[in-house]
Amino acid sequence: MNASLTANESWLSRSLKAVWHPCTQMRQHSEAGENALPLIPIARGEGVWLYDFEGRRYLDGISSWWTNLFGHANPRISRAVKEQLDQLEHAMLAGFTHRPVVELSERLSALTGKELGHAFYASDGASATEIALKMSAHYWRNQGKPEKNLFLCLSGSYHGETLGALSVTDVALFRDAYAPLLRAAKTVPSPDARQAKTGESAADVARRAARGLEEALRQRQGQVAALIVEPLVQCASGMAAYDPEYLRLARTLCDRYDALLICDEIAVGCGRTGTFFAHEAAGIRPDLLCLSKGISGGYLPLSIVLCRESVYQAFYDLESARGFLHSHSYTGNPLACAAALATLDIFAADDVLAANLRRAEQMRAALEPLARHSAVRFLRQQGMIAAFDVAPEMASADFSRRFYRAALARGALLRPLGNTVYFMPPYIIRQAEIAQLAETARAALDEALA
Ligand SMILES: *Cc1c(COP(=O)(O)O)cnc(C)c1O
Secondary structure (H helix, E strand, C coil), X not given: CCCCCCHHHHXXXXXXXXXXXXXXXXXHHHCCHHHCCCCCCCCEEEECEEECCCCCEXXXXXXXXXXXXXXXXXXXXXXXXXXXXXXXXXXXXXXXXCHHHHHHHHHHHXXXXXXXXXEEEECCHHXXXXXXXXXXXXXXXXXXXXXXXXXXXXXXXXXXXXXXXXXXXXCHHHHHHHHHHCCXXXXXXCCCHHHCCCCCCHHHHHHHHHHHHHHHHHXXXXXXXXXEECCXXXXXXXXXXXXXXXXXXXXXXXXXXXXXXXXXXXXXCCCCCCCCCHHHHHCCCCCEXXXXXXXXXXXXXXXXXXXXXXXXXXXXXXXXXXXXXXXXXXCCCHHHHHHHHHHHHHHHHCCHHHHHHXXXXXXXXXXXXXXXXXXXXEEEEECCEEEEEECHHHCCCCHHHHHHHHHHHCCEECCCECCEEEECCCCCCCHHHHHHHHHHHHHHHHHHHC
């Protein structure tokens, strides 16, 4: 090892030699200047802050890819995981069960008013999508309708990057290289409120998109297994927010045309949009609900699919092949479930949803001046998600990277999706930190546009 390297530099060079980082063109990490994408070594986290090995800190404005809810190294979640660690680190969930997985399943079902239940476990979000897709097609097969195996997804949808999930993901950057490997799905219009024409409300756009959905359901009658949606905000394709009216109409149409409705709340669940589950804003329930990311407080990989009793019953039989024979080795991991139980405890003890109303209002007030910036379009907010677009004619092709670098240099982690700058901070962010994020965004925007 080169003794002249700082601690940061040493971890960077070792990482570049040993680790293939996700969602990254690795060569950019070795470049200097305009093509550079910094790689930041992190030594520890505390609250909204991530610290490098030399004490420099970064405000985690995007909750480490939307996973963190109550800050890094949260004492209450850490304690719960440590206590669980001394009891049971893992036991297989086929043929065995344990306290954390039972309690978590009961509590999640209770949060849906017991309309959904029989929690099925996996680790990453994409696995929850795979489970929901397989479960819906198998549900129809068990009903004697194997031809109902087509999936509908929204334009601009993102449901993960394994092959099945990618089949219902409409983001060219993630999809194109693997297109020949994917199964065909039918894309229906997104209700993205930015598409409103003059005089049109977000609800009008939702009704227009729902007509497109009905058209697709009618044309493919008897073929559709399920419609999969990200309720209220399509996050990965650029924080496209839409009116809950779409979910009400989608629920009605799925019932009318005999298709299941899958709500992928991997990003928008757990209070992110205001209500605990995003679909609650529409007063509906899906047939299948996918959770991940925030459910473990951002601590450990955990994903869950909850289903309606009627779905569960379609598999309940003595014949093995009618059962849902899907599994992952770490299904229902007790440590991850303990982190999730502690996360739910915090929601209850601190009345987090009510506190988030005030926090979201502070975010709105802090970001509002940005609406007058000449490059800013469509400043929007849904609960603890805020975003704006940068006018395409004012941004260079590498705007996202330029902005990201400029924000990091100012001590904040903000990582735009294309021309969309967004804020998705942990729920413990303080007013002064919100102000700092807003100020950093303004300064980074000016630098990235210069
Ligand atoms: C992140 C995300 C996924 C995929 O979750 P991973 O844990 O990254 O596999 C799926 N759907 C939505 C809506 C997401 O935001």
